[in-house]
Amino acid sequence: MEIVKENRNISASPHVRDKMTTDKIMYIVFAALLPAMVFGVYNFGVHALLVVIVTTASAVLWEALIEKLLHKPITIKDGSAAVTGLLLALNLPPMIPLWIGILGSAFAIIVVKQLFGGLGQNFMNPALGARCFLLLSFTGPMTYFIYDGVTGATPLAELKAGQTVDTMSMLIGTIRGTIGETSVIAIMIGAIILLLTGVIDLRIPGTYIVTFVIFVTLFGGHGFDPQYITAHLCGGGLMLGAWFMATDYVTSPITKKGQYVYGACLGILTGLFRLFGGSAEGVSYAIIISNLLVPLIEKVTLPKPFGKGGEK
Template identity: 75%
Template sequence: MSASPHVRDKIDSSKIMMYVAIALLPASAFGIYNFGLQALAMLLTTTIAAVLVEFLYEKMMKKPVTVKDFSAVVTGLLLGLNMPPTAPLWMGALGSFFAIVVVKQLFGGLGQNFMNPALGARCFLVISFTGPMTRFIYDGVSGATPLQALKSGSIVDTTSMLIGKTAGTIGETSVIAILLGAIILIMLGIIDLRIPGTYILTTAIFVGIFGPVVNPEVSFFDPYYITAHLCGGGLMLGAWFMATDYVTSPITKKGQYIYGALLGILTGLFRLFGGSAEGVSYAIIISNLFVPLIERFTLPKPFGKGGE
């Protein structure tokens, strides 16, 4: 505790997490509309499992029970939105266990985790169960996601990607629904444009420059190609709801711009030059690891020190 004066705010961690959960409702509702009851079952499974695991772990470890802070709800909901609707429910429950116990609680709980718990769990599931985690069915037909089709050189419908009538994970398909949630967070002052704006802009620039390198049929800064990358996959969901996580993102303004640029570069590298069509999850958790270093070099100097 530092010396007074202290600045107090009416908003606390539980309210912030509650607002994030509310902002995720448009994407959740569209995911249920798009994929049906199997999507609802997955969202309920991951969310309930996350809350239950956190409650049981803290009880067993004789720690204060913190499920009322809504952080477990947000973690479970984000994990569910990052799951394919056809994945088995036990896989979602296992992911919630990994997110809460391995990524969050073993490192000290809320405020101490070194990476986003939901994305850490998603990467764990993708590595462990690649088949079910990368198989997508839309309207009863198994097929590639728009990003997979784009990587193979096929033409994709960017309008459908914007609306969300396409294959993908439960919460990543509709850009409109995600942006509605993002507007809620911005209006409530929970997030600002520094991280997501820099992330999206850097990705667009990277794809615009290096897109023709991997696809000769694409011109430099091809608007169609850039739009497809921005609307496809988990970029929008990751930029607005996971890259902005208070715990795993820089606290300094300069650091947030650097962090956003790093996210965009890594996402572009993974998508264009990697073996997979996606790359948002790995870009975010790798960038999470650089946050302490970014903060170290962007913290302002104390007044009167270093000739300032």
């Protein structure tokens, strides 16, 4: 009798099939970021558009180059590099020198993503890792904000200094800030796209926002002041971070309980940085620190199996 040997991939059940591929998810996320990008370009002008184009394109080129040098399959068609580049661009000031965007995309793709194994292996969000790298390396350009020809502090910094802010302008987005963080309306249009297509759900962003509101109410010194809370929610990168970066599949927990814990950590850390830190912002650092806590969160919240050695 002839024995036929076949190579088979054996993995643990359950075996789930889903029409939602990695490529499709990335294209949907990219499309969902377009409202914030379009408003940012409209709000800040031609240079903001150049920052978006150069940073996004360079991220794709860096990915193709490093994969070629490492003799790995070229994966730029999956859209992940383009999403990383666009997210980084939306987290940059509108008048940032273009070479800084190129350097940031190199750090995001080469250091944070590819040196740790590529898509699915990075331990923190590449775009936020690059933003924090740029903040530490080029603090001046990264904190230079201009709107309508006038430079100055962002509304969030003014709020921290005890000044009054226009919450309606913060909601619409006609304020100083990074290219993609100013308009809550544009961000929420993208968030709705992600929710309706099933790319994300409410567990992480919902827990994040609710926890942050509770923290600000308890420790902000204003009690439950709707205007003060709204200003904090609309200011800085909280909404962009909550819906587009905290929900990153690779760097967020896979367990449902873990996602609630993760969201709570994000809310508490953001509140700590904003209210008690030296900077008015804190979303980027809160998300990165929470990314590092994900393995521990998953270990604690992983469901125990039934049967021998498990729950009975």
